[in-house]
Amino acid sequence: xxxxxxxxxxxxAICEHCDSVHQxxxxxxxxxxxxxxxxxxxxRRPMLDLDAMLALTVAALxxxxxxxxxxxxxxxxxxxxxxxxxxxxxxxxxxxxxxAVSAILIGTVFLFPLAxxxxxxxxxxxxxxxxxxxxxxxxxxxxxxxxxxxxxxxFLIGTLVSIIKMSHLASVKPEPGLWAFGVLTILLTALxxxxxxxxxxxxxxxANT
Amino acid sequence: MSEPTGRIVRGIEHGLVGCEACGLVxxxxxxxxxxxxxxxxxxxxxxxxxxxxxxxLVAAMILYVPANLLPVLHSTKLFESxxxxxxxxxxxxxxxxxxxxxxxxxxxxxxxxxxxxxxxxLLLLEVQRGGRQLxxxxxLLYRILEYIGHWSMLDVFAVALLVTLVxxxxxxxxxxxxxxxxFGAVVVLTMLxxxxxxxxxxxxxxxxxxxxxxxxxxxxxxxxxxxxSP
Ligand SMILES: [Zn+2]
Ligand SMILES: [Zn+2]
Numbered sequence: 001x002x003x004x005x006x007x008x009x010x011x012x013a014i015c016e017h018c019d020s021v022h023q024x025x026x027x028x029x030x031x032x033x034x035x036x037x038x039x040x041x042x043x044r045r046p047m048l049d050l051d052a053m054l055a056l057t058v059a060a061l062x063x064x065x066x067x068x069x070x071x072x073x074x075x076x077x078x079x080x081x082x083x084x085x086x087x088x089x090x091x092x093x094x095x096x097x098x099x100a101v102s103a104i105l106i107g108t109v110f111l112f113p114l115a116x117x118x119x120x121x122x123x124x125x126x127x128x129x130x131x132x133x134x135x136x137x138x139x140x141x142x143x144x145x146x147x148x149x150x151x152x153x154x155f156l157i158g159t160l161v162s163i164i165k166m167s168h169l170a171s172v173k174p175e176p177g178l179w180a181f182g183v184l185t186i187l188l189t190a191l192x193x194x195x196x197x198x199x200x201x202x203x204x205x206x207a208n209t
Numbered sequence: 210m211s212e213p214t215g216r217i218v219r220g221i222e223h224g225l226v227g228c229e230a231c232g233l234v235x236x237x238x239x240x241x242x243x244x245x246x247x248x249x250x251x252x253x254x255x256x257x258x259x260x261x262x263x264x265x266l267v268a269a270m271i272l273y274v275p276a277n278l279l280p281v282l283h284s285t286k287l288f289e290s291x292x293x294x295x296x297x298x299x300x301x302x303x304x305x306x307x308x309x310x311x312x313x314x315x316x317x318x319x320x321x322x323x324x325x326x327x328x329x330x331l332l333l334l335e336v337q338r339g340g341r342q343l344x345x346x347x348x349l350l351y352r353i354l355e356y357i358g359h360w361s362m363l364d365v366f367a368v369a370l371l372v373t374l375v376x377x378x379x380x381x382x383x384x385x386x387x388x389x390x391x392f393g394a395v396v397v398l399t400m401l402x403x404x405x406x407x408x409x410x411x412x413x414x415x416x417x418x419x420x421x422x423x424x425x426x427x428x429x430x431x432x433x434x435x436x437x438s439p
Contacts, residue, residue, distance in 0.1 A: 007236040008245065014220045014227030014234050017348055019409040021218040021225055021234075037217055038348035038412075043232070075374045084373045092373040098385040101369055104393050108362065137247055144230060148400060151359050151366075158366030164310055165302070166371065197232035200246060 010201075013042050046194050050128045050202075053194055057121040060187040064114060067180035073163055077170035085177065086110060086155075108151040113188060116150050119143045120191055123199055130206035144196055153185040219412070221253050229255070258407040259333060265402035266329055272395045273322065279388030281368055294388060295319065295364060318364040318392070325354055325361075325399050329406065336410045347411045351403075358400040365393045 013024045018038040027033060032044035048056070071083040086109060094102035119139045126133035133139070159178060166172045220226055224237040230249040238251045280292035293301070295318050302311035328350055334340075335347065368389050375383040 006238045006242060006245070009225065009234040009236050012225065012234040013232070014225060016227060016229065016232070017352070017408045018344070018412045019220045019227075020412075021220050021223065038345055040348065040352060073370070073374065082374050084370055089369045089373045093369050093385060096372060096384055098387070098390050100390045101365055101385065101393055104362070104365060104397075105369055108359075109366075140247065141230060141249075148355075148359065148404065151362055154359055154362050155366045157360075158363040159370050161310060161313060161363065162367035162370040165307070165367070166374065168305070168307075169375075172374070200231040200233070204246065 015040055015042055043197060044193075044195055046198065048190075048194070050124055053191065054121065054124045054128060056187055056191055057117055057124060060117045060184060060191065061121070063180050063184045063187060064117060067177050067184050068110070070177035070180060071175040072159060072177040072181070073172055073175055075166065075170050075172045083175070105155075108149055109155045112146045112150040113152050113184070116143065116146050116188070116191070119146075120194075123203070127199060127202045127206055132207045133203075136203055140196060140200065147192070150188065152181060152188055156181045156185050221409075221413070226251050226253050254409060254413075255405070255407040258405055258410065259337065261405035262329070262333055262402050265398050265405060266326060266333070269322075269395050269398035269402060270326055272391050272398065273326070276388055276391035276395050277319075279391060280386035281364070281388040281392065282371070283384040283386055285382045285384075292386060295392065314364060314367075317360055321357055321361050322395055322399060325358065325403070328354055329399070329402055332406065332411065336413075344412050348408060351406070351408045351411065354403050358403055359396070361396045361399075362393065365389055365396070 011024055013022045013033070014020070015022065015035040015038060017040040018035060020035060020037040022033070022035065022042055024043070025033065027043075027045040029045055030047040033042045034040065035042050046053070068086055071085050073084045075082045075084075086105070090102050090106045090110070093099075093105060119142055122133065123136060123139050123143065126136050156178075159181070163172050163174060220234075226235050226238055227233070228235065228244040228247060228249055228251060231244060231247040233244055233246045235244070235251060242251055243249060244251050277295060280294055281298065282293040284291055284293065295314075299311050299315045299319070302308075302314065332347055332351060335342070368385055372383050372385050
């Protein structure tokens, strides 16, 4: 009661949404513990193990390359064919005077998702090999900060809406790049279910053995 | 879960703090100390949470005006040229009979940002006046705000594609208008405002209300947790 040194309580979990204290209990694979006060998820045990998650990051990287290399859409109008890639969207918005939109595009749909995939690979690999990775802490902080700003799924729906909008003006066709963005959305969502907090604990275990 | 769970143990009342970054629970951390696991400064509550949140929110509200009044698209077709705002774009879709699209764009671009700003203002005001009504509902509202925040960027992406494909057309051309920049800024600012808010403040009210919640009505059968025994 009178001690002033900081003690760590790995047996407890505190809800980040309502500050209620819970006893941490072991979970089965795929289970989540919800806060009984506010209903937020306290912690969960992921469905997939580290090897499967690592395979997902590699798949996500490959799909990311395809999604950016292949065109998203083609438009035929008056004998001209125009193709749109993500990076050509970045370029046209830049040259047509809305640099901020260009910056949002390259950040939220290109750089942040790519960084997320690479950082996930790095931290998962560190946990799997039970190594003390020197940049683990930095990588984890960046993963947490980037998460809300990675908007591949919003881009996908925005593109679909735009295609349907234009379809009565000209013949617009979805291309492989768009499907790749669909797959990338699914892979990134699956990666997102892996709680960063579990990775902290896993890495700590690895460092202590 | 037969154990009665009416008694809610809150970290702040027991000197327990959960690290915001990594979730580690610390007992009586020294003032201004860092989390031993991840190095983040430990706070019982995010410092200046309300002031920051208000600053981003007010900036978003101000920019919401040009975002809706300025054109998002300038179109030229042969000798005709016109400008579209977000709202006039929705109206045009509706008149073309594309009701589903009109509803999607209207929801993502107009309803969601308005509801977000209104709901966040409500949360901030309620915390400031020490309101103790419906903490569970306010907590849910905050989680919804967090979840839907980035979906309003949809129209920004849609405009970017439209501009790219029609840009070089011989007969028609489309240029983005400055409204879309203001709109993108509104989305970013509301996201920042939501992130700055500390949802634990929703529950920081006199205890009589909080402790009188009914015994764990929302416990799912498959969830495993118990409150710390007092
Ligand atoms: Zn909670
Ligand atoms: Zn920490």
